[in-house]
Amino acid sequence: MIHDDALLRALKELDQPVDPSTAFTERLNSLLRFEAQIPVLPSQTQSSKLRPIPSRTDRKPGERWMQLVGLAAAVLLFAIVGTLWSLSRGSGPERGATVVAPAMGSTPEVMDAPLMPHRSAANDGQIPGPAPFDGSYARLWKRSIPNVSFAALYGDLVYYLADSQSGGNVVVALDATTGEERWSRPIARFSTFALMRKGVVVGTARDTASSNEFRVELLDHATGNPIWVTSDIYQVAVDNPAPSVQFVIVGNTILIDNSGTAIVALNAGGGQERWRYKSSGISAAACQKCVSIALVAYGNTAYFTDIHAGHLVAVSLVNGSRLWSVALTDRLAARDGTDQPFGAIPIQMTALDQGVILSDPTGYFGLLSAVDGSTVWEWPNSPAIISAVRANASLFVAGFSSADGEKPTWQWSEIDPATGEIIRSGTKKKDQSRFSNMAYLPSANLLIGGYRTNQTSPLEGIPGIGGLFSGDKSDESVGMDPATLDVVWKSSIDGCIVNLPIAPDGKLLCTSTSSNGELSVYGPKP
Amino acid sequence: MALGAHALRGTETRAESNDRRTREFDAVYREMLPRIYGYILIRVRQDVGLAEDLTQETLLAYARAHHDQVRIANPAAWLFGTARFKVIDHYRSRSPAWELPITDEDLDTIASDKYAEVDQIIERAHLIEALDQLPDIQRLAILLRYTDGFSLRETAALLDKSEHAIESLLVRGRRALRQLLSDEETRQ
Numbered sequence: 001m002i003h004d005d006a007l008l009r010a011l012k013e014l015d016q017p018v019d020p021s022t023a024f025t026e027r028l029n030s031l032l033r034f035e036a037q038i039p040v041l042p043s044q045t046q047s048s049k050l051r052p053i054p055s056r057t058d059r060k061p062g063e064r065w066m067q068l069v070g071l072a073a074a075v076l077l078f079a080i081v082g083t084l085w086s087l088s089r090g091s092g093p094e095r096g097a098t099v100v101a102p103a104m105g106s107t108p109e110v111m112d113a114p115l116m117p118h119r120s121a122a123n124d125g126q127i128p129g130p131a132p133f134d135g136s137y138a139r140l141w142k143r144s145i146p147n148v149s150f151a152a153l154y155g156d157l158v159y160y161l162a163d164s165q166s167g168g169n170v171v172v173a174l175d176a177t178t179g180e181e182r183w184s185r186p187i188a189r190f191s192t193f194a195l196m197r198k199g200v201v202v203g204t205a206r207d208t209a210s211s212n213e214f215r216v217e218l219l220d221h222a223t224g225n226p227i228w229v230t231s232d233i234y235q236v237a238v239d240n241p242a243p244s245v246q247f248v249i250v251g252n253t254i255l256i257d258n259s260g261t262a263i264v265a266l267n268a269g270g271g272q273e274r275w276r277y278k279s280s281g282i283s284a285a286a287c288q289k290c291v292s293i294a295l296v297a298y299g300n301t302a303y304f305t306d307i308h309a310g311h312l313v314a315v316s317l318v319n320g321s322r323l324w325s326v327a328l329t330d331r332l333a334a335r336d337g338t339d340q341p342f343g344a345i346p347i348q349m350t351a352l353d354q355g356v357i358l359s360d361p362t363g364y365f366g367l368l369s370a371v372d373g374s375t376v377w378e379w380p381n382s383p384a385i386i387s388a389v390r391a392n393a394s395l396f397v398a399g400f401s402s403a404d405g406e407k408p409t410w411q412w413s414e415i416d417p418a419t420g421e422i423i424r425s426g427t428k429k430k431d432q433s434r435f436s437n438m439a440y441l442p443s444a445n446l447l448i449g450g451y452r453t454n455q456t457s458p459l460e461g462i463p464g465i466g467g468l469f470s471g472d473k474s475d476e477s478v479g480m481d482p483a484t485l486d487v488v489w490k491s492s493i494d495g496c497i498v499n500l501p502i503a504p505d506g507k508l509l510c511t512s513t514s515s516n517g518e519l520s521v522y523g524p525k526p
Numbered sequence: 527m528a529l530g531a532h533a534l535r536g537t538e539t540r541a542e543s544n545d546r547r548t549r550e551f552d553a554v555y556r557e558m559l560p561r562i563y564g565y566i567l568i569r570v571r572q573d574v575g576l577a578e579d580l581t582q583e584t585l586l587a588y589a590r591a592h593h594d595q596v597r598i599a600n601p602a603a604w605l606f607g608t609a610r611f612k613v614i615d616h617y618r619s620r621s622p623a624w625e626l627p628i629t630d631e632d633l634d635t636i637a638s639d640k641y642a643e644v645d646q647i648i649e650r651a652h653l654i655e656a657l658d659q660l661p662d663i664q665r666l667a668i669l670l671r672y673t674d675g676f677s678l679r680e681t682a683a684l685l686d687k688s689e690h691a692i693e694s695l696l697v698r699g700r701r702a703l704r705q706l707l708s709d710e711e712t713r714q
Contacts, residue, residue, distance in 0.1 A: 001704065001708050002646060002648065002703075002704045002707040002708050002711065003646060003704070004700060004704070006646035006647070006648055007648065007653075007700060007703055007704055007707070008672055009648075010648035010650070010653050011653070011668065011669070011672040011673050012672060012673060012675075013650075014568060014650065014653065014654070014669075014673045015561075015564060015565055015568065015673060016564050016650075017560035017561045017563075017564045018560055018563050018564035018567055019560050019563075020559065020560070020563045020577075020578060020581065021574075021578075024578045024581075024582075025559070027582075028559075028581075028582055028585060031582065031586060032555065032585065032586070032589050
């Protein structure tokens with residue numbers, strides 16, 4: 001029989017180093033090479049709730065007092081060093097970016113998750129933020145703003161995009177509580193903006209009215225001053241009158257499309273270029289009709305349409321290496337029936353666990369595998385999908401199908417994204433105003449009904465950019481339980497189309513349908 | 527400390543500082559990767575995928591702290607502490623056997639355990655095999671108490687259990703391990 005002392009002795013000497021596999025070590029090396037600022041690989045573990053406690057075997061008697069004294073000295077020393085360092089920052093900018101100015105002024109409260117005009121990096125209709133307040137609202141302020149397009153309430157500021165007098169665009173930040181302007185900044189005419197905890201991502205140009213070139217800047221939430229600006233200059237693909245630069249934010253990485261010829265990953269911390277994937281296709285000049293490329297990201301993979309090569313490409317977010325590339329021209333052109341170039345087909349993509357769902361208005365709808373890009377499923381004679389939103393394990397899509405000479409038929413469907421099978425569907429006309437542009441709030445498990453206005457916002461006319469508006473045509477904003485589709489929340493504000501997300505303190509940003517260009521903010525009635 | 531001294535004297539450029547910090551990180555990473563991986567692997571029943579996930583999370587957390595210039599006086603202690611917490615957090619939220627019944631019989635056994643002075647050698651591989659057969663919380667309690675060297679009170683705090691419950695787990699765990707190892711000895 002084994003005795004306790006032998007057992008305890010063996011347990012005490014149990015831990016030994018073990019070399020992990022080469023594949024794992026290489027993957028970890030790649031992650032760490034980028035200063036660990038990218039999101040951690042999908043893991044089976046949950047977020048941490050416990051405070052790490054130092055190993056007893058690594059502690060020595062009396063070390064606690066020494067640690068306290070050391071900590072105090074370190075805090076003092078770091079304060080001095082930090083001051084000296086910040087004073088010397090102008091002496092040597094990081095490669096690929098220029099740090100323009102340190103953030104000044106009080107930092108406004110911002111949200112953790114990034115926000116882009118097409119809602120999320122995966123373009124899956126998911127929106128950050130809490131559940132809407134279930135009670136009466138009081139209007140805090142209202143402003144008439146001509147030519148407003150994309151607008152969002154993010155933390156305690158309202159940001160909107162509008163035409164500037166010089167012919168470019170201007171991004172403006174308002175105080176969410178009072179409506180007073182905090183700052184405004186002209187940006188390139190084709191640029192929109194994206195919001196993240198670190199700041200506001202924009203494209204700027206010396207000649208905001210006509211240039212097709214831009215630099216990427218990160219603006220300070222509090223002041224609108226640039227925190228960094230890229231040294232490199234990027235280009236938009238085409239002479240598109242509507243905003244066409246997409247910023248896809250994944251963790252601490254900003255992805256941009258450079259003229260359809262390359263996908264560039266920037267470090268959001270300082271604007272340095274992390275990697276660049278170059279298109280294998282022809283020059284931009286051959287693609288006059290091309291729209292913005294489709295670019296989405298999920299997990300550790302970015303998917304984009306290489307419009308010149310006619311391929312859908314998957315690249316690693318870690319280092320930009322190509323994972324796979326599949327030709328799309330065959331499967332899309334056959335349904336297209338026109339002579340327009342591949343790049344002119346406004347393709348939409350939604351990325352999820354299984355891979356990337358591809359849809360185009362000519363009637364293609366299918367899932368390509370995340371592993372190798374092979375077709376997992378595709379719908380024969382699909383309607384043109386205009387909206388896709390992922391809620392839990394389902395995908396809700398809506399679109400129009402039309403036979404020759406017949407009036408288009410509208411339909412929504414809830415599908416299993418793994419198989420493409422329809423779980424349920426509907427064609428009632430009244431549902432059209434709720435199912436045509438839905439959003440999903442994961443934190444509240446709410447499907448927010450919405451529709452596409454198509455005319456009121458130039459952004460909503462751009463493929464891949466759904467706009468943030470929600471609400472149906474009767475100016476009613478509703479939240480539905482995705483399991484039952486029962487309405488479990490309804491905004492009590494007349495004439496308000498809610499612009500998501502909802503602020504942590506319950507504030508709502510409303511766009512009026514009766515008078516385009518009017519913004520107002522409501523808060524829970526005291 | 528060296529960072530502050532160099533910066534104050536103005537003898538280290540920013541590039542030199544970055545190089546030095548990179549070298550420091552590389553040295554810690556090279557030394558600690560197999561230790562942290564080995565530490566986690568035993569605690570997750572040799573589940574290689576899970577061990578890799580938790581190892582990656584631990585080292586990325588360290589890399590981020592290093593990048594943010596968080597002062598870590600003892601990287602080894604920091605990394606083991608983080609790894610330990612990752613393992614416990616994983617099982618706390620997922621293990622169906624996290625709640626184990628406690629019986630008076632368990633506590634009665636505490637007094638009757640005999641510690642004979644016998645020179646017995648237990649094969650490490652056999653011990654790991656036996657540990658893998660214990661319920662999650664029992665295995666973790668045994669490892670925290672006897673391998674990591676935490677006191678009964680500290681072990682109870684880490685697992686968010688009462689000392690009474692941990693005592694019971696340890697008694698039952700030791701008994702089960704002895705039995706499993708004895709069976710193995712008999713088979714040989």
